[in-house]
Amino acid sequence: MSQNTDALLILAGLAAGPLIGGFVTGLDRIVTARCQSRIGPPLLQPFYDVAKLLSKEPLVVNIWQVFCAYAYLAAASISLVLFGLRSDLLLILFIQAVGAVFLVVGAYSSGSPFSQVGAHRELLQMLCYEPLLILVTVGIYLQTGSFRVPRVFAGEKPLLFHLPLLFLALLCALTIKLRKSPFDLSTSHHAHQELVKGLLTDYSGPFLALVEIGHWYEVVLMLGLCSLFWATSWEGMVALVGISYFLEILIDNTCARLNWRWMLTSVLAFGLTLSLFNLVWLTMH
Amino acid sequence: MAVMFKKIFARARSKSPWLLHFNCGSCNGCDIEVLACLTPVYDVERFGIINVGNPMHADVLLVTGTVNPRNKRVLRNLYEQMPHPKAVVAVGSCGLTGGIFREAYNVVGGVNKVIPVDVYVPGCPARPEAIIDGVIFAMKKLGEVKPCRER
Numbered sequence: 052m053s054q055n056t057d058a059l060l061i062l063a064g065l066a067a068g069p070l071i072g073g074f075v076t077g078l079d080r081i082v083t084a085r086c087q088s089r090i091g092p093p094l095l096q097p098f099y100d101v102a103k104l105l106s107k108e109p110l111v112v113n114i115w116q117v118f119c120a121y122a123y124l125a126a127a128s129i130s131l132v133l134f135g136l137r138s139d140l141l142l143i144l145f146i147q148a149v150g151a152v153f154l155v156v157g158a159y160s161s162g163s164p165f166s167q168v169g170a171h172r173e174l175l176q177m178l179c180y181e182p183l184l185i186l187v188t189v190g191i192y193l194q195t196g197s198f199r200v201p202r203v204f205a206g207e208k209p210l211l212f213h214l215p216l217l218f219l220a221l222l223c224a225l226t227i228k229l230r231k232s233p234f235d236l237s238t239s240h241h242a243h244q245e246l247v248k249g250l251l252t253d254y255s256g257p258f259l260a261l262v263e264i265g266h267w268y269e270v271v272l273m274l275g276l277c278s279l280f281w282a283t284s285w286e287g288m289v290a291l292v293g294i295s296y297f298l299e300i301l302i303d304n305t306c307a308r309l310n311w312r313w314m315l316t317s318v319l320a321f322g323l324t325l326s327l328f329n330l331v332w333l334t335m336h
Numbered sequence: 337m338a339v340m341f342k343k344i345f346a347r348a349r350s351k352s353p354w355l356l357h358f359n360c361g362s363c364n365g366c367d368i369e370v371l372a373c374l375t376p377v378y379d380v381e382r383f384g385i386i387n388v389g390n391p392m393h394a395d396v397l398l399v400t401g402t403v404n405p406r407n408k409r410v411l412r413n414l415y416e417q418m419p420h421p422k423a424v425v426a427v428g429s430c431g432l433t434g435g436i437f438r439e440a441y442n443v444v445g446g447v448n449k450v451i452p453v454d455v456y457v458p459g460c461p462a463r464p465e466a467i468i469d470g471v472i473f474a475m476k477k478l479g480e481v482k483p484c485r486e487r
Binding site for chain 2: 080084087088089090091092093096098099100101102103105106107108109110247248252253255256259
């Protein structure tokens with residue numbers, strides 16, 4: 052019985068990534084267009100893009116890049132499946148980080164200067180968001196007494212009331228992870244002209260599609276992490292995720308891209324201070 | 337099953353053309369009209385069109401201006417870096433034939449002297465509506481082409 056439900060959960064996790072991620076990205080593009088008083092693409096546009104990329108001729112710059120694209124997709128999907136299985140949050144974050152490192156290694160394996168600069172910047176971005184994500188899980192541990200997801204759902208009050216500052220830190224990490232301005236330094240949906248496409252310059256055709264699907268898995272994982280902060284009711288989870296994502300889109304459309312020094316100092320100073328205050332406050336009570 | 341996938345891929349190709357714009361020595365008249373297509377007035381993202389800067393991500397090569405011996409190899413290089421299936425749209429009188437510069441000593445002629453062109457968009461400069469129309473024609477062509485894996 053439990054094996055059957057586990058298998059179902061794994062399948063649901065595998066399917067949820069591309070489905071929800073694709074629709075969320077499509078919605079994101081429409082809302083972004085409306086913010087700029089444009090009409091925007093159809094809702095299914097991300098699926099058209101990925102299907103088109105999958106049917107294009109594979110051009111390989113370096114064979115390691117193919118391996119890295121597959122490794123990134125595998126790590127991203129495994130981390131979401133583990134989240135669906137309500138596993139250990141630390142394990143999920145570490146597997147997600149492995150995937151992100153493979154993406155950078157793939158970009159480093161090509162000789163293009165755009166790829167190289169994009170990879171540098173992606174490493175700096177990881178330096179910013181990884182500590183924040185770990186601190187968020189530490190906060191969840193201090194509050195619930197476990198790193199495992201089911202304990203979050205067992206709580207009586209939403210986590211947001213215990214970890215409000217850590218939620219703000221998570222929003223900072225989310226901005227970087229969703230590749231939104233002001234922190235879309237390494238690559239972004241809009242930055243085709245600056246740095247060409249940065250990190251993704253030499254991923255093309257089917258391999259770019261794999262990276263895109265992996266990104267959808269990561270988007271869903273990050274939104275899932277957000278939803279844990281209101282785990283007491285389904286409506287609350289959906290509302291919290293919706294509000295956070297809409298905030299991200301607003302920030303994306305009102306901010307200019309910053310340079311990496313600004314990102315490093317502001318995110319680390321702001322995020323770490325907020326997290327430490329919250330953690331100290333938690334241990335005092 | 338295979339037929340269904342073919343149909344999905346063909347539809348996706350005609351729904352998501354990513355543009356690479358190359359200025360082959362234009363007077364910037366056509367380039368400004370190309371950029372005007374991206375503004376809220378024309379909003380080409382309605383058709384899934386994205387202006388990319390990387391030939392390896394592009395499906396449609398949009399060329400403006402006359403070709404001369406110096407940028408001929410750049411144009412061919414860009415074309416060869418694009419993965420199949422791809423289409424070329426020549427924009428403006430200069431891109432079509434060389435325009436008023438066709439008899440100048442340093443002008444090779446239209447874009448089709450160097451790479452195969454699929455759609456010609458006339459005008460000096462070409463109007464944004466005409467450019468969008470040309471790209472839509474190219475999209476239809478992309479939808480009909482067999483993907484390379486079936487060749």
